[in-house]
Amino acid sequence: MRVYFDNAATTALDPEVLKEMFKVMESQFGNPSSIHSHGREVRTLIERSRKTIAGLLHTSPAEIFFTSGGTEADNTAIRCGIVDHKLTHAITTKLEHHAVLHTLQAMQKSGVIKLSYADVDSKGNVDYDHLETLLKTNDRSFVSLMHANNELGTLTDIERVGELAEAYNALYHSDTVQTVGHYKHDLSKLKLHFMVCAAHKLHGPKGVGFLHINHKVKINPMIYGGSQERNMRGGTENVYGIAGLAKALEMAYADMDSHQNYIQDLKSYMKAQLEQNVPGVSFNGETDPSKSLYTVLNVSFPEMEMADMLLFNLDIAGISASGGSACSSGTDIGSHVLTAIGANPDRPSVRFSFSKYNTKDEVDYTVAKLKDLCAVVI
Ligand SMILES: Cc1ncc(COP(=O)(O)O)c(C=O)c1O
Numbered sequence: 001m002r003v004y005f006d007n008a009a010t011t012a013l014d015p016e017v018l019k020e021m022f023k024v025m026e027s028q029f030g031n032p033s034s035i036h037s038h039g040r041e042v043r044t045l046i047e048r049s050r051k052t053i054a055g056l057l058h059t060s061p062a063e064i065f066f067t068s069g070g071t072e073a074d075n076t077a078i079r080c081g082i083v084d085h086k087l088t089h090a091i092t093t094k095l096e097h098h099a100v101l102h103t104l105q106a107m108q109k110s111g112v113i114k115l116s117y118a119d120v121d122s123k124g125n126v127d128y129d130h131l132e133t134l135l136k137t138n139d140r141s142f143v144s145l146m147h148a149n150n151e152l153g154t155l156t157d158i159e160r161v162g163e164l165a166e167a168y169n170a171l172y173h174s175d176t177v178q179t180v181g182h183y184k185h186d187l188s189k190l191k192l193h194f195m196v197c198a199a200h201k202l203h204g205p206k207g208v209g210f211l212h213i214n215h216k217v218k219i220n221p222m223i224y225g226g227s228q229e230r231n232m233r234g235g236t237e238n239v240y241g242i243a244g245l246a247k248a249l250e251m252a253y254a255d256m257d258s259h260q261n262y263i264q265d266l267k268s269y270m271k272a273q274l275e276q277n278v279p280g281v282s283f284n285g286e287t288d289p290s291k292s293l294y295t296v297l298n299v300s301f302p303e304m305e306m307a308d309m310l311l312f313n314l315d316i317a318g319i320s321a322s323g324g325s326a327c328s329s330g331t332d333i334g335s336h337v338l339t340a341i342g343a344n345p346d347r348p349s350v351r352f353s354f355s356k357y358n359t360k361d362e363v364d365y366t367v368a369k370l371k372d373l374c375a376v377v378i
Contacts, residue, residue, distance in 0.1 A: 002318040003362040007201075008150050008178060008296055008353035009322055013244075014203035020247040021205065021240045032237055033226060042239055049246035053210065056253050059187035065211045065229045066242050070177040070198035072222075073211035074099040076233075077173045077194035080219035082113060082142045085171060090142040091116045091134050094340035095124055095152070100144050100175050101336070114138070118145070122341050123286045124154035128164065135168035146175040147183075147195075151337040151351055152285025153296030155179075162191025171217065177201055177209075178293060181252035182260070193217045197249075199241065203355070204248030208241030259356045264294040266354050266363060271297060273367040278302075278374050284343055298351045300343065301374055307348040310373060314350070317369045322351045 004012070024045065030038030032046055047061070054061040067073045078100065082090060090104050090113045108115040116134045119127035126145060135141055143165050145156050158174050165172035173194040176185065181202030185195070193216070198209040213219065213232075225234020252259075268289075274281045280302030286292040301310065311323045323335070338349055352366070 001362070001365050003320065003358075003366055005319060005321045005352040005354065005358065005362070005366065007355040007358075008351065010200045010206065011203045011355050012357060013205060014248060014251060016251060017204055017244045017247045021244040024240050024243045028239070032239060033228065046237055046239065046242055049242045052246040053249055056249055057185050057187045057212065058189075059212060060215065062230075063187070063212055063215055065213060065232050066237060066245075067196075067209050067211050067233065068207055068238070069200070069209040070097075070175070070196050071099040073196035073198075073209055074173075074175055074177075075103050076211055076219075076222040077196065077213070078103045078142070078144060079107070080222055081171050081173060081194060081217070082107060084219045085142075085217075087113065087140060087142045087171065089114050089116065089138040089140070090144065091118055091131065091138075091170075092144045093118050093120050093126060095120055095149050095154075095337050096144065096146055097150055097175055097177070098336075100146070100173075104144065113142070116141075120341060123284075124149050124152045124337070124341050125286065125291070126156050126161070128157070128160055131161070132164055132168075135164060135170055141168070141170040142173065143170050144173045144175070146178075148176075148178040148293035148296070149285065149337065150178050150296070151335060152298050152341070153293035154286040155291050155293060158190060158192065165193075166191050178295075181249055182256070182293065182295060184253070184256065187212060187214075197245075199245035199248055202248050202252045205241045205244040208238045208245050210245070255356075260294055262356060263354050263358075264289055266358055266360065267294055267297050269360060270352065270363045270367065273363060274299060274370065277367050277371045281374075282347075284338060284341065284349055295355065296351060296353045298349060300347045300349050301370075303346045304348065304374060307346075310348045311350060313373050314366075314369065319366050319369060322353070323349065 028042050030042045032042040050061040050064050054064050107113045118131040148155050171193045176195045177198045180197040193214045195212045200206040221232050223234050282300045284298040284300050
């Protein structure tokens, strides 16, 4: 059996999305910036995709800017939001994805900003009182707090952060990469200045996403060149990717409630099976469904011999999972997220992340393997 439990790293392309992309690849090759009919056809397709996405998120197409994915969108929001608004202070937490953390830390290092970290508890929940203190006691701030943590699944109350940001005249960016297409965002109500999407997290293609910029905020481009994206991002558009992204989001919204129930049920089932079958197992991050992303279960296993081999042994058994943020896999450093919540470094942790394509049989197979692998406990 081969099991894919690494959907927070990336998801399988939905066959309907692939079909849509193929259709474009086969029939439309014009450059969307060309003014002739070949170009205009493709321009229309891009604008139709933008309109679809904006409609689903309750915003205006003029606020959606296509990018190469989550990392570029995060970098643009942070760098241009801070520099163009002449902000000198930023607030984040130590749990953010490196696309956010490393960008802010680079700006701190080069002296552009002072960086503060809002406290988090042992499950990864933001301390909103501390956030307010930081907002109150510093100059006008740039706040970057993600919607769902990609390693733990713990959710941030982005409505509450938006209210706080508004009260202190701060700019609020949220890395929503793990939640777009998994929850319904109403951008007409959320007090966000910037939010981001990566298509490959919602059964869309890799290398494409978008940055939403609230019309109240103006920034300059990060990538200069042509006049694409209304002068906000130079470079010929990833046309097939954009068509695939719009289709993937449309499909995610069409079946969101049933997928959410199905996946939440799988996650709860796996949690219960692990508790029954693997002595000493516990969980990193929030597990309360109202505070936790339904696609992520981060499991902490008892100390064992060859702990480093756990993921490897799962892989040998055909099970793909992750030992932290997938974006850092391949590097040999531990998880900065687990370190920041004070997780015991001697207990191996594995993030299992689910999609609509997973089944209870896969959970049973994985739990049985884990039971065997954890049998030698010291
Ligand atoms: C929370 C979060 N932000 C940003 C990214 C980066 O997105 P992309 O791979 O599209 O650059 C990821 C990818 O894992 C992520 O999980």
